[in-house]
Amino acid sequence: MRNAGEKEVDEEWQGFDENIAHVPFTAERYSEAEMIKRSQEFYKLLNKRRSVRFLSDEPVPREVIDNVIRTAGTSPSGAHTEPWTFVVVQDPEIKHKIREIVEEEEEINYKKRMGDRWVNDLKRLRTNWIKEYLDTAPYLILIFKQVYGRLPNGKRKTHYYNEISVSIACGILLAALQVPNLAELSLFSMHRLQHL
Amino acid sequence: MRNAGEKEVDEEWQGFDENIAHVPFTAERYSEAEMIKRSQEFYKLLNKRRSVRFLSDEPVPREVIDNVIRTAGTSPSGAHTEPWTFVVVQDPEIKHKIREIVEEEEEINYKKRMGDRWVNDLKRLRTNWIKEYLDTAPYLILIFKQVYGRLPNGKRKTHYYNEISVSIACGILLAALQVPNLAELSLFSMHRLQHL
Numbered sequence: 001m002r003n004a005g006e007k008e009v010d011e012e013w014q015g016f017d018e019n020i021a022h023v024p025f026t027a028e029r030y031s032e033a034e035m036i037k038r039s040q041e042f043y044k045l046l047n048k049r050r051s052v053r054f055l056s057d058e059p060v061p062r063e064v065i066d067n068v069i070r071t072a073g074t075s076p077s078g079a080h081t082e083p084w085t086f087v088v089v090q091d092p093e094i095k096h097k098i099r100e101i102v103e104e105e106e107e108i109n110y111k112k113r114m115g116d117r118w119v120n121d122l123k124r125l126r127t128n129w130i131k132e133y134l135d136t137a138p139y140l141i142l143i144f145k146q147v148y149g150r151l152p153n154g155k156r157k158t159h160y161y162n163e164i165s166v167s168i169a170c171g172i173l174l175a176a177l178q179v180p181n182l183a184e185l186s187l188f189s190m191h192r193l194q195h196l
Numbered sequence: 197m198r199n200a201g202e203k204e205v206d207e208e209w210q211g212f213d214e215n216i217a218h219v220p221f222t223a224e225r226y227s228e229a230e231m232i233k234r235s236q237e238f239y240k241l242l243n244k245r246r247s248v249r250f251l252s253d254e255p256v257p258r259e260v261i262d263n264v265i266r267t268a269g270t271s272p273s274g275a276h277t278e279p280w281t282f283v284v285v286q287d288p289e290i291k292h293k294i295r296e297i298v299e300e301e302e303e304i305n306y307k308k309r310m311g312d313r314w315v316n317d318l319k320r321l322r323t324n325w326i327k328e329y330l331d332t333a334p335y336l337i338l339i340f341k342q343v344y345g346r347l348p349n350g351k352r353k354t355h356y357y358n359e360i361s362v363s364i365a366c367g368i369l370l371a372a373l374q375v376p377n378l379a380e381l382s383l384f385s386m387h388r389l390q391h392l
Contacts, residue, residue, distance in 0.1 A: 025246050025248055025379070027244060027377045027379065032260075034376070035257060035376035036259050036260055036263070038375050039260045039263035039267070039375060042263070043263045043264075043266050043372070046368065047266075047267070047270045048223060049270055050221050051272050060228075060231065061231060061232055063232050063235075064232055067232070067235035067236050067238070067239045068235055070243075071235070071239040074239075075367060075370070076247050076370070078384055079317045079318055079321065080321060081317075117354065118356065121275045121277075121356075122275055160314065164384055166363075167359070167360045167361075167362075167364050167366075167367065168370065169367060170364050171363065171365060171366060171368040172367040172368070172371050174364065174367070174368060175238075175371035175372070176239070176242070176371070179235060179237075179238040180226055180230070181224055181225065182231075183221070183223065188274055188357050
């Protein structure tokens with residue numbers, strides 16, 4: 001289950017925080033009727049989410065975005081490694097640079113990398129590699145997986161299941177964006193952005 | 197970006213639903229104060245989520261579970277392939293069989309597969325391969341990724357980004373479970389369960 005490129009030898013945790021006491025878990029209990037109602041309402045809310053490719057430039061308070069990212073950060077992760085980095089971009093120039101990188105990569109996807117079938121699949125969705133909304137949207141949230149972490153002594157430490165963990169956090173992020181009714185579009189797998 | 201084991205040649209979609217009209221997207225707009233409040237409250241709610249290893253056997257209406265899974269099904273996916281299967285298990289015998297498989301696999305993880313470092317990492321969390329809660333919990337939700345789908349003509353069709361898509365749906369599932377305050381524990385990567 002390890003990722004490629006992790007040839008450096010892992011070091012072990014030093015055993016710190018091994019003796020932390022269990023904290024009893026308490027949660028408000030709802031009646032059956034209340035559970036049904038809450039789960040239904042949340043379904044209705046999330047079911048309104050769409051992957052939107054024409055986004056408004058209307059400003060959104062930064063605090064909302066921070067809350068949404070904090071919420072994503074509550075996600076579980078393999079061995080509690082929390083292998084994610086969220087980067088919020090507001091600067092129009094950086095947004096535009098990101099757009100250029102994404103469009104270049106996507107053009108390669110459409111024209112070469114993914115093959116005719118991918119392109120054909122997407123024809124149904126009438127999408128292409130032009131992504132104007134990356135300039136328009138008030139915020140871009142870049143989400144990176146941390147394939148490994150650093151121990152206090154500076155050595156590498158493998159993050160097991162890092163891609164799955166980050167994707168779960170993205171799911172929670174999407175749910176959290178929907179709660180204040182923010183529109184969004186998810187783009188997958190843009191490895192080149194890490195060199196920005 | 198394709199997964200291993202997909203040697204069968206993919207077929208193309210037949211172009212059906214290519215001409216479906218765009219549906220204008222409408223969403224209620226909240227004031228800035230309301231957006232901040234809603235995002236804050238959702239953070240507070242999700243931040244109460246814990247990965248719980250001692251679960252109650254108290255019954256939960258099946259309707260709640262169905263709503264939660266419906267909610268997860270609203271997740272975005274690569275090329276809208278929705279490459280997930282959710283299986284809800286209530287039968288005590290099947291739950292027990294699942295526990296046996298999971299414990300066998302986890303024991304191998306702990307003793308051989310993952311190596312000392314994984315075990316050492318997990319020591320901090322004081323977990324092991326004994327998973328009594330798989331008998332106790334009123335429901336087990338098994339989530340499978342569909343590496344490929346079937347076209348109307350029966351041929352295989354690759355699901356791009358299937359693992360990422362399913363994991364995002366799992367994140368939404370976790371958020372949805374938290375809304376009616378249901379406790380849960382996520383286990384990753386139990387390939388043997390597909391043969392149950």
